[in-house]
Amino acid sequence: MSGLEAALAEWRSALGEAHVITEPEALASAETATFATTQRIPAILRPSSTAEVQACLRIAQSHAVPVYPVSGGRNWGYGSRVPPRDGCVLLELARMNRILAYDEKLAYLTVEPGVTFRQAYTWLKERGSPLFITTIGGSPEGSLIGNALERGDGRGPHADIFNHVCGLEVVLPTGERVETGHARFPNAHSAPVYRWGLGPSLDGLFSQSALGVVTRMTFWLVKKAPYLREFVFSVKDDEHLWEVMDRLQALALEGTLRNSFFFWNDVKALSVGMQYPYQATHGRTPLPGFFLDTFREDFGRWAISGAVTAPDEELGALLERRLATAVEGLARRIVLERDADYESPFHGKPSDNMAMAYWRKRNPMPPEPHPDRDQCGFIWCSVAVPFTSERAREACGIASRVPRMFALEANVAFLALAPRCLYLVVALAYDRETAGEDARAMACYQALQREFTQTGYYPMRLGLPGFPEELPVQDDSRALLKRLKQALDPAGILAPGRYGF
Numbered sequence: 036m037s038g039l040e041a042a043l044a045e046w047r048s049a050l051g052e053a054h055v056i057t058e059p060e061a062l063a064s065a066e067t068a069t070f071a072t073t074q075r076i077p078a079i080l081r082p083s084s085t086a087e088v089q090a091c092l093r094i095a096q097s098h099a100v101p102v103y104p105v106s107g108g109r110n111w112g113y114g115s116r117v118p119p120r121d122g123c124v125l126l127e128l129a130r131m132n133r134i135l136a137y138d139e140k141l142a143y144l145t146v147e148p149g150v151t152f153r154q155a156y157t158w159l160k161e162r163g164s165p166l167f168i169t170t171i172g173g174s175p176e177g178s179l180i181g182n183a184l185e186r187g188d189g190r191g192p193h194a195d196i197f198n199h200v201c202g203l204e205v206v207l208p209t210g211e212r213v214e215t216g217h218a219r220f221p222n223a224h225s226a227p228v229y230r231w232g233l234g235p236s237l238d239g240l241f242s243q244s245a246l247g248v249v250t251r252m253t254f255w256l257v258k259k260a261p262y263l264r265e266f267v268f269s270v271k272d273d274e275h276l277w278e279v280m281d282r283l284q285a286l287a288l289e290g291t292l293r294n295s296f297f298f299w300n301d302v303k304a305l306s307v308g309m310q311y312p313y314q315a316t317h318g319r320t321p322l323p324g325f326f327l328d329t330f331r332e333d334f335g336r337w338a339i340s341g342a343v344t345a346p347d348e349e350l351g352a353l354l355e356r357r358l359a360t361a362v363e364g365l366a367r368r369i370v371l372e373r374d375a376d377y378e379s380p381f382h383g384k385p386s387d388n389m390a391m392a393y394w395r396k397r398n399p400m401p402p403e404p405h406p407d408r409d410q411c412g413f414i415w416c417s418v419a420v421p422f423t424s425e426r427a428r429e430a431c432g433i434a435s436r437v438p439r440m441f442a443l444e445a446n447v448a449f450l451a452l453a454p455r456c457l458y459l460v461v462a463l464a465y466d467r468e469t470a471g472e473d474a475r476a477m478a479c480y481q482a483l484q485r486e487f488t489q490t491g492y493y494p495m496r497l498g499l500p501g502f503p504e505e506l507p508v509q510d511d512s513r514a515l516l517k518r519l520k521q522a523l524d525p526a527g528i529l530a531p532g533r534y535g536f
């Protein structure tokens with residue numbers, strides 16, 4: 036009997052037959068991402084508790100079978116559910132979907148990995164909670180924990196999501212269980228509200244890593260602001276954008292802008308509102324200049340969106356005035372028309388808009404979008420950029436030029452989550468059903484990543500096509516990370532290859 040067969044037999048007795056899946060259709064769908072992959076998945080395990088996760092990992096270790104954990108499995112544009120290496124069994128945590136604790140006064144929510152953005156939002160809403168959990172621009176079916184571990188980005192004052200979590204419960208590849216912060220002490224009242232605990236802080240070790248499976252996490256919630264006004268400004272050209280960017284950075288630093296805000300270029304703004312205009316371009320790709328010129332005349336070159344929040348109308352009006360003064364003469368305010376029942380994503384309403392992934396598809400986005408299933412081509416390339424117009428301009432030059440060299444549109448956004456650093460995210464959207472596009476898009480991604488790195492802009496999040504081992508490192512961190520991996524995962528069974536581990 037092979038190691039895999041022996042492990043499957045033990046997993047079946049630990050989880051029950053129904054939760055060890057080997058049906059070819061289920062495996063084929065888990066092996067599909069939004070770009071080309073070749074990795075095969077021999078089985079999917081669906082544990083329902085921390086104890087079952089521990090059992091799964093002990094069995095994996097004793098038979099040296101690699102496993103890859105996913106929570107919501109919606110890591111679209113970064114690899115979906117596909118493991119970095121061939122032959123990894125998928126450890127799918129969606130059944131662990133309980134909300135374990137909620138405290139209104141101290142504003143936190145403790146959840147298992149299967150809890151999705153939609154579930155948490157609905158749960159809070161049903162209770163009439165005055166609090167909200169940060170939501171993302173992606174799928175509401177994404178998992179809070181999966182997203183936070185990837186250091187995802189959202190809307191509101193907690194937009195840098197991993198910065199506002201604590202009290203992780205983690206199963207190590209050996210099957211051991213650890214808790215972070217004060218959660219490791221019995222009866223520790225401060226476990227969900229105090230991040231650092233005592234001694235070395237371990238939380239960071241388990242984000243963007245292959246060192247443990249997180250089975251519980253506490254998220255700090257935000258109080259809904261009595262005053263909330265979303266804003267969208269349009270900027271007509273790049274020169275105006277750089278000036279506005281510096282001014283808004285100053286507003287973020289002084290505290291006038293407490294929420295995340297976003298700079299979207301014209302292609303990105305177009306691609307959330309419509310699909311590629313094949314008819315107007317007579318089927319030609321990439322988007323011809325005349326089409327973008329027309330859009331720019333009406334709308335502008337960049338859209339800047341965000342929200343002003345305050346504890347009362349008076350302060351809100353003051354902050355609005357500071358914002359209006361900062362952009363005066365540089366940007367035009369777009370008046371937003373909202374339905375009466377509109378709820379703001381800056382108060383936690385999940386966005387539900389996957390249109391960007393369907394940009395180059397020839398059929399419309401279905402009511403229940405699923406980019407893997409629908410053969411959407413989609414790759415994110417994300418780098419960190421200091422929040423200055425000089426750096427943003429330099430990085431934007433790369434982001435705008437390279438995709439066009441590969442006949443793709445330059446879909447570019449800067450995410451301002453904090454006053455010091457911008458996330459620059461480039462979306463490479465294409466149609467996997469068009470011959471040759473998978474290879475072209477991947478070549479584009481690699482060229483982008485290479486040029487960013489050579490210019491000093493490094494990834495803040497990597498998908499499967501990322502090559503961390505190729506990133507130049509100037510210290511001993513690679514050896515240190517190797518030693519940590521060896522210590523925590525001696526058999527090398529957890530997500531081998533992820534983030535270079």
Ligand SMILES: Cc1cc2nc3c(=O)[nH]c(=O)nc-3n(C[C@H](O)[C@H](O)[C@H](O)COP(=O)(O)OP(=O)(O)OC[C@H]3O[C@@H](n4cnc5c(N)ncnc54)[C@H](O)[C@@H]3O)c2cc1C
Binds near residue numbers: 107179181391
């Ligand atoms: C159009 C579009 C818009 C998007 N917008 C956003 C956005 O605004 N913000 C954003 O952050 N992302 C965005 N995304 C990217 C992505 O869809 C989300 O980040 C999504 O939340 C990730 O999926 P998930 O939460 O289900 O995580 P999963 O797919 O479950 O996991 C993500 C990663 O974390 C690891 N992991 C998951 N669970 C565990 C665990 N319990 N223990 C250890 N490791 C684990 C997995 O191995 C995997 O590498 C967008 C994608 C698209 C296509």
